[in-house]
Amino acid sequence: MTFFLLLGALIALLWLGMPMFAALFVLPLAILFQVEGAVPALGEMVVGKLDGYLLVAIPLFMLMAHVMVRGKVVDDLYNAAFVLLRRVRGGVGIATVAACTIFAAISGSSVATALTIGKIAIPQMLRYGMSRKGAFGVVAGGGTLGILIPPSAPMVLYAYVTETSVAALFLAGLVPGLLMALMFAAYCFITEGRAVVPADDPPPEAAHLALARAGWSLSLPIFVLGGIYLGVFTATEAAGTGTLYALFIAAVIYRTLTWRDLVHGVQEATRTSAMLLLIIAGAAIYGYMLTKLLVPQQLTQLVADLGLSRTGFLIAMMVLLFLLGLVLESFSIILLTMPAILPLLDVLGIDKVWYGVLLTLSLEMALISPPVALNLVVIKAITGAPLGEVNRSILPYMLMLAFGTLMLIAFPDIALWLPRISGYGG
Numbered sequence: 001m002t003f004f005l006l007l008g009a010l011i012a013l014l015w016l017g018m019p020m021f022a023a024l025f026v027l028p029l030a031i032l033f034q035v036e037g038a039v040p041a042l043g044e045m046v047v048g049k050l051d052g053y054l055l056v057a058i059p060l061f062m063l064m065a066h067v068m069v070r071g072k073v074v075d076d077l078y079n080a081a082f083v084l085l086r087r088v089r090g091g092v093g094i095a096t097v098a099a100c101t102i103f104a105a106i107s108g109s110s111v112a113t114a115l116t117i118g119k120i121a122i123p124q125m126l127r128y129g130m131s132r133k134g135a136f137g138v139v140a141g142g143g144t145l146g147i148l149i150p151p152s153a154p155m156v157l158y159a160y161v162t163e164t165s166v167a168a169l170f171l172a173g174l175v176p177g178l179l180m181a182l183m184f185a186a187y188c189f190i191t192e193g194r195a196v197v198p199a200d201d202p203p204p205e206a207a208h209l210a211l212a213r214a215g216w217s218l219s220l221p222i223f224v225l226g227g228i229y230l231g232v233f234t235a236t237e238a239a240g241t242g243t244l245y246a247l248f249i250a251a252v253i254y255r256t257l258t259w260r261d262l263v264h265g266v267q268e269a270t271r272t273s274a275m276l277l278l279i280i281a282g283a284a285i286y287g288y289m290l291t292k293l294l295v296p297q298q299l300t301q302l303v304a305d306l307g308l309s310r311t312g313f314l315i316a317m318m319v320l321l322f323l324l325g326l327v328l329e330s331f332s333i334i335l336l337t338m339p340a341i342l343p344l345l346d347v348l349g350i351d352k353v354w355y356g357v358l359l360t361l362s363l364e365m366a367l368i369s370p371p372v373a374l375n376l377v378v379i380k381a382i383t384g385a386p387l388g389e390v391n392r393s394i395l396p397y398m399l400m401l402a403f404g405t406l407m408l409i410a411f412p413d414i415a416l417w418l419p420r421i422s423g424y425g426g
């Protein structure tokens with residue numbers, strides 16, 4: 001099958017050390033010159049793909065998260081969750097899940113969620129008697145919520161590629177994200193009962209202060225997502241106004257954000273965005289190559305020949321996406337697979353919003369699956385623990401994510417109910 005041969009060739013180039021954007025240019029250009037002798041209107045093709053207003057939202061959401069982290073606003077977020085949940089059985093683990101869930105609604109990044117919350121939460125969980133396996137696992141698993149609970153940078157890119165409503169995708173990811181958070185919290189409740197917090201820790205005055213200050217962290221996702229859903233502004237406008245609001249909180253209310261912090265945040269968001277734009281440019285040529293080689297039509301015929309049902313196709317795709325996630329990052333997977341898969345969604349009658357949430361869940365599993373497993377690498381960097389020990393901690397969370405994916409395949413209304421009643425279709 002042409003699609004899988006091309007995918008294998010691309011992965012081979014990456015293993016040889018070629019950057020993703022370069023591989024996406026070299027492979028399709030080489031094949032197109034071999035097949036057609038030229039690539040017409042290459043510049044127009046690339047510029048046309050990059051000329052998207054929605055793409056501006058991605059660096060702005062990244063900058064918003066950097067501002068909140070560098071301004072140390074997120075510290076109060078975990079402290080408040082800890083104060084509220086510390087008396088519950090397994091409360092320190094549940095507080096970490098709660099903090100990951102809320103920070104996911106700020107950062108839009110799984111790695112950023114695992115890194116930011118992990119730095120604060122892992123020492124706290126170990127201090128109060130939570131097992132090392134439990135502490136590492138809950139941060140790795142909770143961190144995956146960063147790309148499922150809105151706003152989500154991969155969902156913004158998926159919406160751009162598939163011309164799907166961002167608001168509908170954000171709404172569709174909300175209920176599955178909260179359900180996964182509840183499953184993670186329930187697991188902590190069942191398995192980590194020995195973690196006990198003394199009655200006077202933290203002191204009452206510190207507890208009240210943490211709760212009061214956390215209101216600013218909580219107000220940011222409400223402001224951003226509420227504005228989108230109420231139609232006050234678009235996703236791109238929400239990213240811009242959300243960044244300004246984050247700057248106001250960190251620089252004016254907290255007074256912890258320095259010019260140096262802001263410059264570093266802008267540099268990091270710019271660096272990541274530049275990488276993404278180069279990949280999108282390469283993906284435009286890659287998609288053109290797939291079209292010229294009739295790959296979408298071949299895949300459609302393959303599905304027809306195999307007699308795959310909608311459910312069978314979705315399960316097969318989730319497995320493929322998971323395997324790709326072992327060697328590729330989420331942005332690349334979306335850009336590489338959607339040009340070929342998008343026509344199949346229409347043929348099989350699969351809702352694009354539903355598929356977008358399923359895709360995100362598969363990417364979440366890949367984020368905590370060796371050998372790449374960026375969330376696990378982050379935890380190793382934070383704790384200095386052997387990578388083998390960190391790897392062993394994530395099996396329960398992988399199983400829960402797999403169960404959540406199967407539930408969503410069986411019951412699509414888990415994702416589509418909220419967009420439907422909100423008037424966004426789905």
